[in-house]
Amino acid sequence: MLFSPFNMGKFTLFNRIVMAPLTRLRADENDVPTALMREYYSQRATKGALIITEGAIISRAARGFLNAPGIYNQLQVAEWQKITSAVHAKGSVIFLQLWHVGLKSHIDLLPTGTLPVGPSKINYFGLARTKNGLVPASPNRALENNEIAQIIEDYREASKLAKEAGFDGVELHGANGYLVDLFLQDGTNRRTDQYGGSLENRTRFLLEVTQALIDVWGNGRVGVRLSPSGTYGGVYDSDPITLFSYVAQMLNQFNLAYLHLIEPRMDGTDIKEIGLKPVAANRLRNIYKGNIIVAGGFSQKDAEEILEDGDADLVAFGRNFIANPDLIERMRNGFSLNEYDRKTFIEGGEHGYTDYPFYKEL
Ligand SMILES: Cc1cc2nc3c(=O)[nH]c(=O)nc-3n(C[C@H](O)[C@H](O)[C@H](O)COP(=O)(O)O)c2cc1C
Numbered sequence: 001m002l003f004s005p006f007n008m009g010k011f012t013l014f015n016r017i018v019m020a021p022l023t024r025l026r027a028d029e030n031d032v033p034t035a036l037m038r039e040y041y042s043q044r045a046t047k048g049a050l051i052i053t054e055g056a057i058i059s060r061a062a063r064g065f066l067n068a069p070g071i072y073n074q075l076q077v078a079e080w081q082k083i084t085s086a087v088h089a090k091g092s093v094i095f096l097q098l099w100h101v102g103l104k105s106h107i108d109l110l111p112t113g114t115l116p117v118g119p120s121k122i123n124y125f126g127l128a129r130t131k132n133g134l135v136p137a138s139p140n141r142a143l144e145n146n147e148i149a150q151i152i153e154d155y156r157e158a159s160k161l162a163k164e165a166g167f168d169g170v171e172l173h174g175a176n177g178y179l180v181d182l183f184l185q186d187g188t189n190r191r192t193d194q195y196g197g198s199l200e201n202r203t204r205f206l207l208e209v210t211q212a213l214i215d216v217w218g219n220g221r222v223g224v225r226l227s228p229s230g231t232y233g234g235v236y237d238s239d240p241i242t243l244f245s246y247v248a249q250m251l252n253q254f255n256l257a258y259l260h261l262i263e264p265r266m267d268g269t270d271i272k273e274i275g276l277k278p279v280a281a282n283r284l285r286n287i288y289k290g291n292i293i294v295a296g297g298f299s300q301k302d303a304e305e306i307l308e309d310g311d312a313d314l315v316a317f318g319r320n321f322i323a324n325p326d327l328i329e330r331m332r333n334g335f336s337l338n339e340y341d342r343k344t345f346i347e348g349g350e351h352g353y354t355d356y357p358f359y360k361e362l
Pocket residue numbers: 020021022023024053054055097173175176225262266268269295296297298316317318319320345346
């Protein structure tokens with residue numbers, strides 16, 4: 001089933017394998033994508049397959065990691081254009097992931113005089129990445145009500161720029177404890193205005209941002225990524241099952257390209273328990289009516305089972321795509337996989353990035 005075609009709305013995919021969004025920190029210090037990134041994505045582009053890019057920062061105020069790419073100015077658009085052209089030349093579909101880090105930031109990265117922001121001021125223990133490497137996030141503050149509208153506009157502008165840059169669609173990063181997720185979960189959202197409190201209020205930010213992206217892109221070109229019950233980045237909820245069931249239900253009002261779920265067994269970049277079947281996708285499948293992508297430490301065999309069981313339509317692979325530029329060909333042919341090297345995930349230049357061998361070179 002992994003190699004059966006799938007109609008994802010406007011796109012005909014030739015197989016069910018998706019490249020998961022993977023932050024690799026190879027942009028320049030002004031958040032501009034580089035030629036090296038073009039090579040990396042071009043290496044991984046496969047005819048008829050979907051690539052979701054690493055998170056791209058929607059404004060300078062959204063930064064949290066030095067060398068993560070941005071999508072908020074024309075210089076960045078021009079370089080992304082080269083990447084989308086290279087990927088399209090190989091016949092891949094490519095979505096840009098839109099990212100606001102929320103609390104996981106540091107004053108060295110932010111506009112002068114500003115602090116990391118979230119729905120509420122909390123004691124936060126995440127790490128940001130500055131020129132001094134990984135450092136504790138700076139103290140944060142709660143967003144004022146009127147600032148939230150501005151952030152939604154930043155998402156809208158970023159998604160317009162993504163269109164100019166030639167992407168096929170955008171994915172909202174609503175997972176892993178970043179801004180959208182902070183709003184969703186009651187452990188990190190203690191607001192008392194219309195963006196906090198009830199399920200309806202905590203979901204409002206996600207839905208308003210999603211609407212802004214759809215205003216720009218129309219139907220079938222916007223995806224949303226969530227990590228139900230994920231605790232990465234210090235987020236937690238008193239009743240995650242009710243929360244994410246509600247969110248999935250509310251997302252039915254849009255004609256999304258897909259809902260992308262990270263399984264709870266994944267904690268950021270680490271797997272907590274091996275061998276579990278997808279629980280989030282299995283639960284939300286009955287609630288969410290559109291296409292589902294699932295991710296989280298899956299092997300090719302797991303992916304086949306997930307598709308057989310009907311829990312998802314597509315399976316995203318992260319770390320195996322880091323180490324195997326030709327992952328899809330390897331899986332198709334049953335070839336062995338290169339092992340990934342964690343040390344070069346978010347550090348370095350071409351080593352551990354574009355120098356993983358293709359199978360035929362071995
Ligand atoms: C180095 C690294 C960077 C990641 N960056 C992102 C990111 O930018 N956006 C995101 O939604 N998830 C990110 N993730 C999570 C992956 O998309 C994926 O959900 C996770 O790696 C589980 O899939 P896997 O077991 O196939 O690697 C990252 C994971 C890794 C290992």
